[in-house]
Amino acid sequence: MINARDILETIQMIQDEHLDIRTITMGISLLDCIDSDINAACRKVYEKITRCARRLVSTGEQIEATYGIPIINKRISVTPIAMLCAAAKGDPVRFAETLEKAAQTCGVNFIGGYSALVQKGFSAGDEALIRSIPEALAVTDHVCSSVNVGSTKAGINMDAVALMGQIVKKTAERTADRDCIGSAKLVVFCNAPEDNPFMAGAFHGVGEADCSINVGVSGPGVVRAAIAKAPRDASLSEIADIIKKTAFKITRMGQLVGTKAGEMLGVPFGIVDLSLAPTPAIGDSVAHILEEIGLECCGTHGTTAALAMLNDAVKKGGVMASSRVGGLSGAFIPVSEDAGMIDAAVSGSLSLEKLEAMTAVCSVGLDMIAVPGDITPETISAIIADEAAIGMVNSKTTAVRLIPAIGKQVGDMLNFGGLLGEGPVMPINTRSCETMIHRGGQIPAPLQSLKN
Amino acid sequence: MHAVITVIGKDAVGILAKVSAICAEKNANVIEVTQNVMHDMFAMIMLVDISTLSVDFSELSRLLTALGDQLGLSIHVMHEDIFDSMHRI
Structure with a gap:
């Protein structure tokens, strides 16, 4: 049998010392949802997220019950949406609204990936997405956004840095009536990791598997x-x-x-x-x-x-x-x-x-x-x-x-x-x-x- | 598949009996029990086999936690895997 002291130590950690699993985050690739028609793209995004993550919350709760460990958050991260914006012309906020709807359907706490990677320059879709961040974070509750402006390999894109100063300020202004909460859902990165399960900076990198589970x-x-x-x-x-x-x-x-x-x-x-x-x-x-x-x-x-x-x-x-x-x-x-x-x-x-x-x-x-x-x-x-x-x-x-x-x-x-x-x-x-x-x-x- | 039941609290008559009664009712076979009473404080650790449990694991957990609330004891039921993974390499 397991040592009694070890058992009591584990129980004390959970009961008195706040030991918990902070998050189970499901990373979902949206590369197969890219479409030149934004309506079609949004439909595919919603369908894929709700299909992959429909059992995420219930599975998390089942694990909590079986192992007696609190799992505080169940979250989703997706491919940086700027990549979908590159093909689909139209207002990027449509994607934010789709992510919000998918997050509500799945019952998750947050969905991350309203993101752009611009460390070496802007490609199609990047700038439009970044400029839409204040609006996207004001009209949604669960969507999180991140922008990678630099890396050790590429240096720092100071045009993007200058733009992000304005975006952070505008995002706060758009949500000034709610203690500026929009800015709490926006992260500006250097060397952003592609498998991070923590919000607000989680997104599902292009080198990742189609769907995977990351734990924080x-x-x-x-x-x-x-x-x-x-x-x-x-x-x-x-x-x-x-x-x-x-x-x-x-x-x-x-x-x-x-x-x-x-x-x-x-x-x-x-x-x-x-x-x-x-x-x-x-x-x-x-x-x-x-x-x-x-x-x-x-x-x-x-x-x-x-x-x-x-x-x-x-x-x-x-x-x-x-x-x-x-x-x-x-x-x-x-x-x-x-x-x-x-x-x-x-x-x-x-x-x-x-x-x-x-x-x-x-x-x-x-x-x-x-x-x-x-x-x-x-x-x-x-x-x-x-x-x-x-x-x-x-x-x-x-x-x-x-x-x-x-x-x-x-x-x-x-x-x-x-x-x-x-x-x-x-x-x-x-x-x-x-x-x-x-x-x-x-x-x-x-x-x-x-x-x- | 094993689970670990821990019971900690003030000593009283029949704690072991009440906990094992729930286990028996739900077909959880008690494999091992260690029990200590120190300065009036009762501490018991029970290893049970849950492979032929007649209800969901979460239901067993709910029943025992409710018993704990009723008796003023702290009762936890956790899957054995968690202790194995945390304390054994």
Whole structure:
């Protein structure tokens, strides 16, 4: 029989420490739905998504009941819609409405893939799709959008960066009556992964199988509790070891759920995303792990080093636990979705500049950060450019999900509710960066892109 | 196919009997039981065979959780695979 202590440990992780499967995301290729007639294309898209994912939610619930593990989200990601727009002339928002309808029929929490990949330039359909994002995110509730503006291989498309500054601002303005929630569903990437199960940045890359299941695990609370059990004088090598062991267990659970879901749905299992994804619930915070390691408040000196160690240990523990690892894999630091980050930002300990430094050593980027509503599109573009540069040079994924809080100022709060949480409007540097952004063009790929 | 039933809470007369009665009624064969009482606290771990269960696994889980609520105990039923995957390489 299994060791009684192991059994009780697992139950405690789920009951008291918020261990859960954050998401099962079904990736669906829409390449066979491309049609020059937009009506026909939308019909095919709806038919394919509802056919592939009709049992996704019920299967997720069945696994939850059998294994006793909460599965928080069931989601769908699709081929970047810009590829369908390239063939079908017409208003891209029609595709967003179709995705919304399909998401509602399947009962999923989010559908991602209203996306364009423009790191080296715009192809047919890309610009039309990007310009339609504010409208698409205002008229839908479940659709998520992402745009990849840079990569280590291609450099950074600064024309796209300049455009995205305007789009992020317009998206916030279009949903100003709902705490600017549109911008919370829009991510600007550098080095976007093609198998990411997490929203808002999930899309189904063209190199993926026709349909696959990707799983994102969670568990900041479990990691924090494990560190809390260690003696106060335990060395950082010992803390790293504890994190590795905990990440191993969390990931094994993700692997089991992904494999079972794939079998039950008759779909190949894609990857486990080894991420520590926080929620606004007390005890489910990445910031609190950093504080448990020994910081008075997240954002103080030492935060970047602690986060670097955490991120690395999570990967080292997780990689052995899963046969296939992918997606973003690392610790997430979304401000509004993490109780400890919210407190640190409100108290002034955590600044935008510190967050930028932290993104150089963890898996994502400037995520879920509310900025003053009078921010200029150029400043948003410049923040995107800085973040993309970190990703490009370090050969890693970085992303920007800023929420311009229309009509609000530093210190005010935005409240999105649910997993998206709430966050204070954070101060930005207001000196101009217009001339640089208006130059446009391409930041050339760095030397490290020439690996062949 | 095995499941693990855990029961934790304040000790009382007949806990084991009530839990095993539900298992018997739904055709879950009890294979192994470990039980401890420490300072009034009752902790039991039961391994049951669920391959010939007469109801859905989720129904068994619902019945036992309801029993737990009724007796003021925390009762969990989970598939054995989860423990195997998390704690064994």
